[in-house]
Structure formats: C-alpha cells, structure tokens
Amino acid sequence: MKKKLSLFCIAFLCFGNGMSSLAQERITAINQLLKHLNGTLKCSIKEFNGTELRAEQVFHGSTLKTKSGDWSLRLNTSPVSGQPEVMDVSASFQLKKGLAKATAVSVSFDFSSWSPKNYVLVPAAVYNGNRYRSIGNGYDPPYPEDMYYNPSVPLTISNNPRLSSQEGEAAVIELATGNVATPAMCFFSEKKKKGFVVLTTQRSRLGSNGLSISENKRKDSCSFNISAPAVRKMAAGFGDFHLSNDQAPDWKAGDEVTLDFKVYLFDALNIPDLLKKFMEVRKALTGLNSPRNILPMSELFELSTAICKGNFIEVPAGSYYKPENNNDFQLGWVSGMMNTYPMLALNDKKERDRVMAELDFVVNKLQGKSGYFFGGVKASGELIPEKMNAGFKPAQAMVRKNADVLLWLMKHMLLLKAQGYGKSVKTEWENAAEKLAAAFVHNWKKDGEFGQYIAPETGEIAVFNSTAGAIVPAGLAMASDYFQKKEWLTVAQDAVRFYYKRDVENQGLTGGHCGDISQDADSESAFGFLESLMALYYSTGQKEWLDKAEVQAALAATWVFSYDPVFPKESAIGKLKSSMAGAVWASIQNKHAAPGICTASGDYIFKLFRATGKVRYADLIRDIQHAHSEAVNRPGHLTTNGLAGSSMERIQLSDAEGKSSIGNFINTRNSWTETNGVLMAMELPGVYLNLDQHRLYVFDHVQAEIQSINLSGTTILLHNPTGYDANVSVMAETNKQAEKPLSYMAFLGWPKVKVKAGESIKLLVKPGAGISMLTLNKS
Template sequence: MLSNLKIYMLALTLAMLVAGPAMAQVQPDLAKTLLRELNGSMHFSTRAYQGTSLIGQQEFKQSKIKTNNNVWQLQLNEEPVINHPEARDITANIVLTHGEASSTAIGVSFNFGNWNRDNYVMVPASIYNGNRYHSIGDGYAPVYTKDMYYNPKVPLTISNNPRLAIEKGKASVIELQTSNAATPAMCFFSPAKKEGFIILTDQQSKWGNNGMTIAENAAQDSCTFSISAPAVRKLAPGFGDFHPSGDKAPDWKEGDELALKFRIYVFAAKDIPDLLTRFMGVRKAFTGPNHPRNILPMSELTRLATNICSNNFVTVPAGSYYLPENNKDFQLGWVSGMMNSYPMLALNNAKERQRVAAELDFVVNKLQGKSGYFYGGITADGELRLDKMSPDFSEPQAMVRKNADALLWLMKHMMLFKAQGYGNMIKPEWENAAKRLAAAFAHTWKEHGEFGQYIAPETGEIAVYNSTAGAIATAGLAIASDYFKQSEWLQIAKESANFYYSRDVVKQGLTGGDCGDISMDANSESAFGFMESLMALYNYTGDKSWLDKAKVEAALCSTWALSYDPVFPANSQIGKLQCHMAGAVWASIQNKHAAPGICCASGDYLFKLFRATGDVKYADLIRDIQHAQAEAVNIPPGHITTNNLVGSTMERIQPSDAEGKGSVGNFINTRNSWTETDGMLMALELPGIYVQTDKKEITVFDHVEAKLISDKGKQMLIEVKNPTSFDADVAVFAEKAAQAQKPLGYTAFVKWPKFAIKAGQTSRLLIGADGSIIAQ
C-alpha cells in the first residue's frame, strides 16, 4: 500500500505542476495581484479519472475548453470582502454546454513558485507544519522503536499520516476531503516572505464533499494547493494508515453545471502565531455563523451524568474509586481517573464527599512510585498497569500526561474541599503526595530542561523525551507553588511555559504527544492543556504577557474544533437527529474523528480569557464546544446516541471516512467516562449566564435565551427563556467590567447563584449592581 502511495504521489504531483505559474490562465485581476505577493497563480481545470487514477487534466486558458467531444464554459465572479482588502471571494461557475463527460471533477489550483520547505503548512485538525516529521508504523498506536527510548535527541515522531516529505529531494502529496478538517481550509506561512495564505471553501457541492490537495515537487521549490469538486483521492487516511478511498468522480451530461466557491486571504504575518490568530478570526467567515441548539440545560446534564458516575463507584481489592472506564480497572488521569471525582465532590453532599476522599486515599497510597511520579493505572486486583514501553526494557514507565493530570487535579480537589468549608478533611498524605509529585516535576525540569513524554515512576528518569506531553504540568506547578508557598515551582512553571511556547507553538505551530494511543502526533488535548497552563500563570502572576500567549494558544485550540455544522449523510444517526456539531473537538492527526468536548476539561480557561479580554470569539468557541457535547448525550426516547445509559456519551463524532464511509455520522454504541466527565465539568465551571452589569452585556453559555428588558438605574432586568424540555437551574455570574480584570479563581463557581426556570417557560431575573439576584 505504501509503495503504491509513493508512486501515486509522484504521478499526481507531476500532473498538477505541469501548468507552471508562467502559463497564461484565467486570472481574476484582484486575486492575481494578491497571489503575486507569494509568487502564486490560480488555475481552473477539469479532471478526468479512471476510478481514482487521474488520467487527464484540461486547463481553462480562457473561459472555454473545447474538444472533439465536449465544450466546457467557465464564468468567474470575484468580489472584494468588506473591510478585508487582503481577501477575495471567488465563484467559478462551470457548465458542460455540449456533450458528455464521464468520471470528471472540476478544480482550482494555486501554484506557488519559489516555494520553501520551511514554510509552515496547516490544515485544521489534520496537518500541522506539513506533518513533515519522522513517521513510524502502519496503523493505530504504533509501537516505539528501541532507539526512541532514553534518547534525549529523539526527533518528533508521528504515526503514518498524510504528510509532506521530510526527506529532501522527494515529491509528496497530501489528499484530503473537507470532512478531514475541522474547518474546510488550507493555510501556510512563509518565513522568508513574511506572508500568510488562507483559503476557505464549502464542505461540499451537489457531488459530495470537496477535496483538498497539497502537492510539493521533488525539488521542494514549488507547491500546489488545490480544491476539487468532488474529492477524488487515491487513498483515504485512516487511524495511522491508508485505505482505498472508494471516491468516484461524477458523470456529466449536457447542461450540468457546478459552482465552486472559495475565499482567499493573503496577508502580512511575522510568524506562525500571526497565521494562527488570523485563522481563528476568519474560520467562520466563509461558511457563516453556526447555530447551536438549546436542547439540554447544564443542570440536567449534571443530574444525568453524576447519576451515572455515582452508580459506578466500586470497592475492589485494589481500592475504592469511581470507574474511569467500562471495566473495573483504574486509569489515572487522561480518561477521567481522579477527574470524574471532582464534579462529584462539587455536589457537596456527604455521601459523595466521603467517596471522593476514599478515592484520593487509594490513588496516593497505591499508585505513587519512589520518585514521586505516579504509575498510570492499576487493575481491580491491584496489579500496576504500565503505559507504552519497549519490550527491550524492563523498567516500568508511565505517561507524563497522566502525572500532569494527577498534580493538577490533586490540587483542585484540595482547593475545592477548602472552598466548600471542609478543609479539615484534607489529609496530610494527600498534601505530601502532591508535594512529592511537584518536586519530581521540578527535579526533572532542572535536570533535563523538559518534562518528556514517558517517565519511570521508580527512578524519575525520562524514558521518552520530546513532545508537549507535560503541557498541563505547568498549571499544576503554578497551583502547587501558591498552595504550598514554594516560589521555585512558580519559577519553573514560567520557564517551562516559555520553553514549550517557543519550541512547539511559535517554531512548529503545534503541540502533541500527550495521549497514550498516539506517538508524538499533533493533538487537541495538548493544545487545550497548554492553554490551561498559560491561564494558570496569568491567574497567579497577573502578568498580561501570559494573556498574549494564551490568545495564540486559543487560536491553535480553535483549529481543532469544528467551526461549522457539517452535513452528515441523511440516513446516518447524526443526520437523522439533525445534530448541530459545530464545536466538536477533533482528537489528533492520527485519530481522525471529533469528540464531544475537551479531554478531560471544561475549557473554563477560554471563558477566563474572554472575561479578561472581552473578545467574544473565545466565548463563542467554548459555547460551541459545550453545545456540541450536549448533542452527543443519550436522552431517550427522542435523542438516542450511545444506545446505552441515559445521559451517557461516547467519544466518536465522525465527519470523515477514516473508519470507512459507513462510519460517517454514526455513533458507536458504547459510553466513555471521559466525555461524560467533560460534560459535568463544563456544567460546573462555566456560568450559565455571564453579565457585566455596568456595560449591560449578557453572554449565555447554558441552553437558555436571555435578553435585557430594562435598565433600572444600577439594576438590570433580564428576560430568560428556557426552550428545552427540561427544568433548569442556571448559574448566574454577574460583575462589573473592572472586576473582570482580576483573574478568576479555580473555585469561583461555588458562589455563583442559581436561577430556576421551568421547561418551556419565560421568566425575569433582576440583577443588582453587585451581581446579586434580587428578584425573580
């Protein structure tokens, strides 16, 4: 399969590059001027296929292609984008005015001369830095080679994903459908020219999903970005492998026509962060605003999900804990071990409080190694579970990500105990375990200048270096520094954040490697996790330079979230439910699917960034994520998703054909604790309604509608409507704009008042200048 891919990549590259930038083509004048800044040109063509093999390509040199058998007509329409002189909207209407054409697609190609392999290439949720990295394996979660262990110089290594060639002197082609991307977009940044390029397009035409292709020649001095209608890929990318796509170009008859629409941006950019932030600002500009559905109030989601979690508390030979998986084994962090206990503690009742305490006892007594680092899990019978390791090594290893989660959530649990008035329940063993873990991270940083990807819990040695697996460790260290009054840990938190920001975000435009089932692949969890850390540093220092970094990181996070509501097959489960899935979060460049939420977090740091900056796009992103999560919740009889427990969710929202065409839009009939956990956390740590009283601004995150009715002096009268089928208790957070400039603590939600509103009803809420609820 791989050898066939190599042959095909070379053939397609030659076919697409045969028309060089110097050839006379149909060129809209304004777009031509923009593209010239990047040594680029635009070309329209018809493409004939035999199966999925490209057998012929005809370029529109003017507005018509005429052969012995048919006549094609091209009509171009170019429009400037209001307030964006660097952007153009282009529509190419192509009609077969005479004859017939079998198995033919149409396309537009952007050929860039004077290309440089150092250009940063990004397709949201699919390609980061061209995926131009060492690759291993030919399938899901490949085994690491021996030379990757205990090697400080191990290169960033990914699974077998679509990618540009890491080898010099080699041609390469990336073939995708629009459904392989969180936004139908292709982007690049040129360090030499200090310019950025973004092209946005529609998901599909009447022929199905569009294709997006990036082809680089062997000399790596020319590259073509192409959109086709429809997608005709030789091979479709899977979970770390490829399979025959089964794509088919349509047969045309006389009079058939198609409109290919897209928007291009060419703009000044000094670095990769400039490209990322520009992308976040325009990612919905072409597909238009999405329309989240209000279907499940946060309070009802909490009731359903905490009921599941409560019924999944077990006492087994290993100890007592809430199950983080569908079996009785325990996995720390990552998939909600010692995370799902946090919302249970927040219920603030004696039964669950005692259970949470029992789980913390179990974790610190059974899982911590001699070095202070924790093992990644344990079986119900008490046998330690090991994370990825080479069979050539006998030393047990654990994920750095799991240890970072352990530090963060140990600290958050203890802070919540105190905020609820139960600080006396905090045991010295919990605090000592947290201290030892923070000290282990500090030692690793001072010794190696990074946290690594895998660690040996007994010795504390880094077993696998590189990646952004320690993204959340910075947040844990910042919290621990404040809690235990250890200033050195805050300094290490700052140093590590600056290191990962510079090495991974600024220089590579990606974060990755913190999941146990991928290599060092770019992924969403590390992006959101690092966002957590940057906002933690702002929280504890008040230094707004961390906000500036957080804005860039939020932009990187946005590349992982669906920015529009994809069209799913009408007969698929998602299609039948008519779910609005904008906000579903893609997993990684290996695991090519979206999921209901961030693993495992509320994303409250996005709300905190919105609060600190007033920039609504951060509120918009977290609102989308929360509403997409609700769309995946199993609520019989009318909203069946998992076919499992009422209130359950599962991790697969599948817009792509990475698992085969039959999987598109279909849920898997199971449940995942982590997706239920992030739902509970969003319901807990995000306000339902946020109000700035002096600015009279209202932002809604819950599944209700709210609008200002009147401004009674210093008071606000707000009308709230609950359009759902469930009664709601809506958390209200109101403050003045000046108060929003003070960082928001981790347990602020404990003090948010609740506003009760029945299903289908409209009520009024009076808010005082101090943020209190005065009357209902």
C-alpha cells in the same frame, strides 16, 4: 503563451475584452493578492480511471474543448470592503455539450519560489506539513528502541498524510473535507513574511470537496487544490491508509457545479500571526453556526453525576469510580480522579466519602518512589505499564497523566477547603502532591523538559520530546501557591516559555498528549497548554501570559468544527439533525471529533474571554458545550446503548474507519466525555453579564436578553425553550471585578435561577456590596 498564467490573464480570457472596468479592478486586486507569494490560479477539468488521474485539461479562457465535450467557466470575484487582503471567489463549471465520464473539476493555487520551510496547516489534519519521522502502519504503533532514553529523539508521528522531510522526494497530501475541522488550507512563508488562507465549503452537489497539497521533488513549487468532488487514491485511517473508493461522477450536457472559496493573503511575522488570523476568519465563509438549545447544563449535570454514582466499586485494587467500562482503573487522561471532582462538588456526604476513598487509593497505590504516579492498575491490583518496549525496564507512565494528577489533586484540596471541609484534607494527599511537584521540578532542572513517558520508580525520562507536559505548569503554579514554593512558579514560567517557543512559535503544533498516539499533533495538548497559560495569568496577572494564551487559543480552535457539517441523512447524526459545530477533533492519528475537551471544562477559554473581552473565545467554548449536548443520550435522542446522560467519543465526519462509519455513533459510553460535560456544567456560567459594559453572553441552553437598565439595576428576560427544567447559574460583575483573574472556585459563588421548561422569567441584577438578584415575575 506561458504555461502558468497570472490570475489576471486567466480572468481576462474568461470574460473577454468586453468586461467592465470594475471587473478589471477586481481581477487585478486578486492578481496583486497572489503575486506577493508568487501564486497563480488554475481552473481545470480532471478525467479519472477509478482514482487514477487519466488526464487534466486547463482552462485558458471561458471555454474548454475536450474529447468528451465542451465546457464553460464562470469565474466571479468580489473584494471585501475595507479588507484589501481578502477576496471572495467562485468558479462555476458547466458541461455545455457532450458526455463526460468520471470527471471532477478543480481550482488550484500554484506557488513558485516555494520553500519546504513554509509552515503548512490543514485544521485537525496537517501541522507543519506533518514533516516528521513516521513509524508504524496502524493505530498506536509501538516505539522503536532508539526512542527510549534518548534526549535527541526527533519528533515522531504515526503514518499520516504528510509532506516529505527528505530531499529530492515529492509528496502529495490527499484529503476530503470530512477529514478536517474547517475546510481550509493555510501556510506561512518565513522568507516573505506572508500568510495564506483559503477557505472553502464542505461539499457541492457532487459530495464532499477534496483538499490536496502537492509538492515537487525540488520542493520549490507547491499546489493547493480544491476539487469537486474529492477523488483520492488512498484514504487516511488511524495511522494507516486504505483504498478510498472515491468516484468521479459522470456529466451530461447542462450539468454544473460551483466551487466557492475565500482567499486571504496578509502580512505575518511568524506562525502565531497565521494562527490568529485563522481563528479570526474560520467562520467567514460558512457563516455563523446554529447551536441548538436542547439540554440545560443543570439537567446534564444531574444525569451524568447519577451515572457516576452508580459506577463506584470496591475491588482488590481499591475503591474508586470506574473511569472505563471495565473495572480496571486508569489515572487521569480519560477521567480517573477527574470524575471525582464534580462528585465532590455535589457537597453530599456519601459522595464526599467516596471521593476521599479514591484519593486515598490513588495516593497509596499508584505513586512511585520518585514521586511520579503509575498510569493505571487492574482491578486485581496489578500495575499497568504504559508504552513499554520489551527491552527497557522499569515500568513507565505517561507524563500527561502525572500532570493531570498534580492539577486535579490540587483542585480537589482547594474545593474541599472552599466548601468548609479543610480539615478533611489529608496530610498524605498534600505530601503526595508536594512530592510529585518536586519530581517535575527536578526533571526540569536536570533535563530541561518534562518528557513524554517517565519511570515512576526512578524518575528518569524514558521518552523525551513532545508537549506531553502541557498541563504541568498549571499544576506547578497551583502547587506553588498552595505550598508557598516560589521556585515552582519560576519553573512553571520557564517551562511555558520553552514549550511555547519550541512547539507553538517554531512548529505551530503541540502533541504527544494522548496515550494512544505517538508524538502526533493533538487537540488535548493544545487545550492543556492553554490551561497552563491561563494558570500563570491567574498566578501573576501578567499580560505576557494572556498574549500567549490568545495564540494558543487560536491553535486549539484549529481542532474544533467551526461550522455545522452535513452528515449523511440516514446516519445516526443525520437523523437527529444535530448541529455539531464545536465538536473537538482528537489528533492527526485519530481522525474523528468528539464531544468536548479530553478531559476538562475548558473554563480557561471563558476566562480568556472575560480577560480580553473578545467574543470569539466565548463563541468557541459555547460551541464546544452545545456540540457536547448533541452527543448526550436521552429519550428521543439516542446516541449510546447506555443510560440517559451517557455519551461516547465519536462524532465521525471522515471515512478513516470506512464510509459506513460517517455520521454514526459507536454504541458504548466513555466516562471522559461524560466527565467533561459535567465539568462544563459546573465551571462555565449559564449566563454572563458585565454590568458596566451591558454585555450579556449566554452559555447555557436558554435565551436571555437585557430588557432595561436603570438605577435599580439591569433587568434580564430569561426564557427556557427546552423540554427540561433548568437551574441556570448567573455570573454578573463590574469592570473592576473583571480586572481580577477568575479563581478556580468562582463557580461556587454563582447564584442560580430556576426556570421551568418553556417558562420565561425576569431578573433584576443589581450591583452592591456584591451582586444580588431578584426574580421579578414569571410568565
């Protein structure tokens, strides 16, 4: 008998000659599915000594005899109606007789004719196999000298689980499902023009499942393995590894466990096709999640802006809202000069004056001679250099922070004008924004990219590569319209095409956006680049940007919990019974999720939903908003050691920081998580209604349904199930209105409806010269 049996042979031996013709058809269908990628299925029993694999024995039928006992295997398969590229499979393992010590069970997909050029994806953990140069052995490793002022620097990541880029070197990636945003493993074969996705569940009765990928030295075969439970030699930390202390369980006669999974094998022309398929199916096995309506967006807005009001300080460096827990100022990235935006939206004179004082401080204190800004300043007034190597001067700053400055400075000026305070916009601010935009354009023309770190005094790119400039095109597009510089929009479009081709289409990742990682794949650049794509759609109305935005949204979705994970019952999250689908993972180095996008509302996801009509985008941003609310501190729902409305950046399912950290918040606050919550409350409608399509979608923590439609308009029943009064924004529009890209200031025009805690009201929404609403009655 051949060593590698086809899936048909395995199933035939498992079920015997008496299996029905229907079963034969199903097995043949799976066999044909895997055959396109030279794949076979293997079911096995693995015996361990600690975390060392002592023996593996493979089922060649429905029974297996080992030294420790007799095992049985039930392999059930079922095709999905109308979907020939997908199959539901479950493998049930039972110890019929004997006693098995330290044993795990596994199902693996073994692929021959493998190529190291295949794109390998494990959501939030592995992108393009993580086959990149690696540096350091810990959190935020320093850059070696060869990375500075070197346009040819290769993409460089921290010490993360990865396949090898070296010839003749085998590699194994060992993960638990707690390491990933969706329990899945995927790859795309350029040679065969096929994509593969296997979805599984987070855990069995034995604990978290294991996910591993093993590639041989010749790199011509690779195995994707799902095990119950996870038994890893080493667990991945924040840029390093530590002993996992995983344990395989002991089995007694009668013990049984089942692994469920869903297999997709489909035609794919490129990496974007794989990404789009993943987004389409990421909830297919775990099912729809259950977001809880617990905190109306208006209440969150009030709580978090109250915190920000109390964090305005005047120090020797200047006057500003603290973006951190100390008095130092950090620009962009983690909410410096971003938390000012909702404060400006309050339309309160005191806060408006404070915001203007901070803008003055940023423009006058932090802008370098080249037009670029330094990334931070101590309260004493001393500038803070970033990612510096002692051998190189002058001081440098993050490109990502400078992209934030351009985008948010433009948004502040636009908001002031939309509020009727256009005369308050200072020439100094406009000059600073214009000078920064010109610096980006200069570097694009000179270097053909924006780089990762720049020297604000000289304008030179200090560290090249990565997608650190993901948000730059959005800022350039806005500045182009504001200052009437058509060339800047051309540069924005050229830059987006460049980054899309190099990073998204060819590598299936964006990265280098965070200030505490190397050039690792990260969620912030994924969402930031989506911001730029939708900005170009707003500026041009061209479908090209929507098409690319759909791919980018799919890449961004790989970073977001697609299901409600189970946390330890005694953990903080477990005790709160929080539904965490929608939490956003940070990067392949920083192995944790967080409440919301750093740092943005994600309104561009809503805009993509509105432009395409595809509900998966609405679901994505709704999930993100609701997961954020689960992390907000308030009476009876404590998540920080701070004030009501505070939040922090840890939603930890992995053991990267030790098993004791799983499900436990860190007892502090993070301004950026509070800021993105307030931004979501501002820039996302509570309820969206398309009057022509009768499409109703709820983003806020309320319930809504269409009760009637007639010549008078559309009647909506709105109910507030929370313990807080809500002020719900309602966006209603016709098909014709929906054809126009949504402006940045659209939220100012959304009417709001007050619904008290536990109250239900009816609304009549009627089209006319505009959209008007009338409260009919309350109950």
